[in-house]
Amino acid sequence: MNNTESSGNSKAIITNQPGIHEKLAEIVNKHIAHPSQKPIQTHTQAAFDEINNIVQAFAGEVILDSCCGVGQSTRLLAKANPNALVIGVDKSAHRINRNVDEIERQDGQGYVSNYHLIRADLNDFFRLVVAAKWPVSKHYILYPNPWPKAKHIQRRWHGSAVFPELMAIGKEIILRSNWRLYLQEFQQAATMLDVFGELTPVQQQQALTPFEAKYQASGQQCWQLALRR
Known part of the structure; x- marks a missing residue:
């Protein structure tokens, strides 16, 4: 669920929605009451089984980077957390397989190896992670597709059937977006599952994703929602 990429001339979000969606609570309550029963796709099950063996054998901190795109954020998180196992997941094989190795060489300290990039459908993957009881400390969702209509x-994500499972992953859940309303909706939906946090501006710093760099170059304010259990 990532935005379409482009260079640093990003346009602001245009929406016909003036505030929090009027049916948000109704939708979230429906998904809490009726968990998704959709069959798991074969390719996602296979990808999960492979990475699950690695996770179950790892004794340290696990960080999940959902909607990781080309994996820049996954690599940067792995570099910043050298003792953690960082797992990036995206539905697009094209994005995951793109060569962004230059990110690993920026500080002259060589490559990082404590991460894995996985192609999978997160609507299925989240359910498998919950069932396997992964010990995720931090769960990142950076610049998801806003679907502004x-x-x-x-x-x-907060309107999807898998939202309750998503919210069960991670002691801390961190989202970023250039559309504040998306995060405000997510924050309100999270309170319905007794998860709370704060919404703050993203300070100018090294961009975690190509989208963040693009928005910074366009002069747009980005926002972060940090939720903690």
Whole structure:
């Protein structure tokens, strides 16, 4: 669920939705009451089984980077957390397989190896992670596709059927977006599962993702929602 990439001339989000979606609570309550029963896709099950063996054999901190795109954020998180196992997941094989090795060489300290990039459908992957009881400390969702039209509310993560499982992953859940309303909705939906946190501006710093760099170059304010159990 990532935005379409482009260079640093990003346009601001345009939406026909003036505030928090009027049906947000109804949608979230429906998904809490009726968990998804959709069959797990074969390719996602296979990808999960492979990485699950690595996770179960690892004794340290696990960090999940959902919607990781080309994996820049996964690599940077791995570099910043050398004792952690960092797992980036994206639905697009094209994005994951793109060569962004230059990110690993920026500080002249060589490559990092404590991360894995996985191609999988997160709607299935989240459910498998919960069932396997992964010990995730931090769960990142950076710049998800905003789906700004009001009629597409259920395509946003907080409006999706897998939202309760998503919220069960990680002691801390960190989202970033250039559309504040997306994070405000997510924050409100999270309170329905007794998870709370704060919404703050992202300070100018090394961009975690190509989207963040693009938004910074365009002069847009980015926002971070940090939720803790």
